[in-house]
Amino acid sequence: MPLVVAALAVVTLAFMTWYAVKVLGWKPALAMIGSGLAIAYVLEEIGVHTGLIFGRYYFTALMGPKLDVIPIAVFSGWVTLLYIAWVITNLLIDGSPIPTRHTPGLIVLRAVVGALVVTTFDLNYDPIAVENGWWVWLDGGSYFGVPVHNYVGWFFVAFVSYLVHGYQLRRKQVLSLEVASKGVRRLSIVPVVLYGISGLTFILVNSGGQLGLISFYVFGIPFLVAAWKWGVWYKNLSTTTRLSAGSR
Incomplete structure (x- = not known):
């Protein structure tokens, strides 16, 4: 089972990397994925060895192979989640799957909102992980056995990652989805x-308890708004493309 967990995380990250290359172009995509892996790994290392970022904890053997004390599945999963939440954030703020403007103010705003989206994911994920023995909090915690300190750490790691990504994309030439193929736009x-599947899974797994209700709100509302904005964006883009083709 631990090997399956690690393999699944790596395969998912590989798929997300392929997806990012298709949507952003290979240079911006690899810069985002590479910096995301580095930030997630380094801050997890600091977190486990010092307890400063998330609190005092350790990963069990159920999480699979490790690089030092950090499971491969953990920093691979971090980057996959960061990218998914990044797209949700872009739709909420820009109404587009990728950012349309890169002012310093918008970069900070996206970092804040994106970090909140990522942190709300862990409101469900961490209690499930603790219940199943994937990692252990040495001092326990007031939120289903998880310390509040952990969620401050999640916000911090995501915020730093998104700030770096924002300035990376500001410097690099990102492909416009307006000129992308219909397949890439879809x-x-x-x-x-x-993101929606993750939220639905959490709701179904915890349908009889408080976490199921929490899932409904922290996943349901952002998902519905993001999905609606994607639909508006895709419809408008398709209309613009048809009009441009007709004018030629």
């Missing part, structure tokens, strides 16, 4: 679908 819905 592909941009994938992170929204994955």
Whole structure:
């Protein structure tokens, strides 16, 4: 089972990397994925060894192979989640799967909103992980056995990652989805679908308890708004493309 967990995380990350290359172009995509892996791994290392970022915890053998004390599945999963939440955030703020403007103020705003989207994911994920023995909090915690300190850490890691991504994209030439193929434009819905599936899974797994209700709100509302905005974006883009083709 631990090997399956690691393999699944790596395969999912590989798929998300392929997706990012298709949507952003290979240079911006690899810069985002590479920096995301580095930030997630380094801050997890600091977190486990010092307890400063998330609190005092350790990963069990159920999480699979590790690089030092950090399971491969953990920092691979971090980057996959960061990218999915990044697309959701872009739709909420820009109404587009990728950012349309890169002012310093918008970069910070996206970092804040994106970090909140990522952190709300862990409101469900961490209690399930603790219940199943994937990692252990040495001092326990007031939120289903998880310390509040952990959620501050999640916000911090995501915020730093999104700030770095924002300034990376500001410097690099990102492909416009307006000139992308219809297949690539349709592909941009994938992170929204994955986000929705994650939320639905949490709701079903915890349908009889408080976490199920929490899932409904923290996943349901952002998902519905992001999905609606993607639909508006895709419809407007398709209309613009047809009009441009007709004028030629």
